[in-house]
Amino acid sequence: MRDDGSRGDRLREIRRARGLTREGLAERAGLSLGVVKKLERGGQARVETYHALARALGVRTSRLIDGPSPHAEARDPDADNAALMPLRQAIAPAVTALGPLSHRADADPEPDLHHLRRAADAVAEAYYRDAYGTVAESLPALIRSAHTAVGHYDGGPENTEARRLRGRVLQMAGRYLVQVRAYDLAHTALRDAVRDSADAHDQGGVSASVYQQGWLLIRQGRLDEAEQVSIATADQSEPRISRATRADLGAWGKLLVHASSAAARNNRPTEAREMLRLARTAGVALGKATAVDTGTWGRFDWRTVAYQAIENAMTAEQPRRALGLSERMPPPPTPTFGRRHLLDVAMAHAMEGTGDEALAILGRLHRISPEWLRHQQMARNVFQRVQRARRRPLTRDQAALGTYLRAL
Known part of the structure; x- marks a missing residue:
């Protein structure tokens, strides 16, 4: 799949403006020279790759991925799916x-x-x-x-x-x-x-729908919009802390967490920290309680904010910091609360070379939430990263897990 050169041209122009060779950019971004060459020729990659490039170039991630030709959009693999x-x-x-x-x-x-x-x-x-x-x-x-x-x-x-x-x-x-x-x-x-x-x-319904929309926009790499819709709706729904219900605090906090996630992925760490600071206000106001609305935005408490801080560390490719923060976290209140966080921890282990720990986490998630795990691209990425670095054969259980994840 190609983007008719618009993204590739933009990457090349910014690289040259920074006085970098392709080799220099690849080294600074922690990528192979082949990846940089492919992208400058019009190829595409995951959002995480563009984020690494943006961090190396000192620009927003959205500057590298916004604005491709409409004729170059990826065809939705589910577009012809009869099940839908x-x-x-x-x-x-x-x-x-x-x-x-x-x-x-x-x-x-x-x-x-x-x-x-x-x-x-x-x-x-x-x-x-x-x-x-x-x-x-x-x-x-x-x-x-x-x-x-x-x-x-x-x-x-x-x-x-x-x-x-x-x-x-x-x-x-x-x-x-x-x-x-x-x-x-x-x-x-x-x-x-x-x-x-x-x-x-129904302000709660608005907040939940915008929260889910933010998730969608992040998945699509529309990071500026994801941050903007989350912040705008959080501003509109900001509760008076002294009078706020648990639902008010939960909806507001989840919007701010999504805004932080989008800002971190968009190479805006200062804004990401500010959003987390505000979200922490909601967590503190809840005390030891958890705000729950399973029909809309799910669960929110102080752990949600802490999990996002760890995710942001992983977005910044700081696996050691992420593991240090995760060690301070108590067990989650339910088996499924924080499972996305566990994928971050697994990836941190994979990046740090402790592949057995990463695979153990994937195995735990497979036992807890097999259907959820099947839809997580990040789980496949973790498994494949561990496998590439592994010097000994997979165990039978590990191989079965790889097959389940469609990673082998």
Whole structure:
């Protein structure tokens, strides 16, 4: 896949402006000369590679990856996936002059908002159990029911509640679609979720949808936008600490954590630290408590902020610092809380040459959350990095893990 030279030209121009040869840039960024040559010729790489280059050149990561030709965009590997067709039809239906095809349900009985609310809660619970098959099967009908409810009630509190519920359902759909890397459809779902939540005056729903949108934008390398939407929404929803509920603090804190993650990946460490400082305020206000909303932004407490600090250290390629910080962390309150953090720790071990520790962490995550782990590209990266540096054969269990991760 190529970008018609726009990214390659930009990288070459910045490198020359810094007075660096290709060899000098490769050495400073910790990359091979071949990678630099490939990118300057129009090839592409992961966001992490662009971040290493940006750090070496002293520019924002987004400066190297923004603005490719629209004809050069990667074709979404899920675009033709038949398994996602029901979700596509529910979220982005075909449209006629009379409206979306799948929204016309004049013969349906009067919607039951209580039943819709319970069904949405059940899907949220399934997502947090990593039951992605159940989520994928349940969401299309749930979205159609939410569309029907919004269309049925012309106004009043029922219409407001129907829009609130539709916003929550679409936010869950967006979260699932980001997980399976169907980014185009996720963007549509999350955009509509923000709109519905705002119309229903559901600030928690707005915050959750923007939080998930930030995750999507980071995955796409749209780092400036990820930081901007997170900060703008955090500013809008900033609670008065002395009166804030746990939910208020959790939603605000998670937005700030995402803003910090985007800033760190965008080679803006000062801004990343400032966002974490603000997020720490929310964590301190919670004390020993944890804010939980499984149907929206998940969990937040002081650990969330600490985990992000460790992730930021890894983004800056400081594995030793990351391991030092992780050693201070107590066990998580639940098996799945902090599992993304464990991937950071595994990568830090891989970078420090302690591959057995890295593989042990992957094995633990496989036992705790096998379906979640299957969708984590970072897990494959850790495994492959360890394997390249390994001088002895993999054990049978390690080889089975590599096969499961599609890393062999």
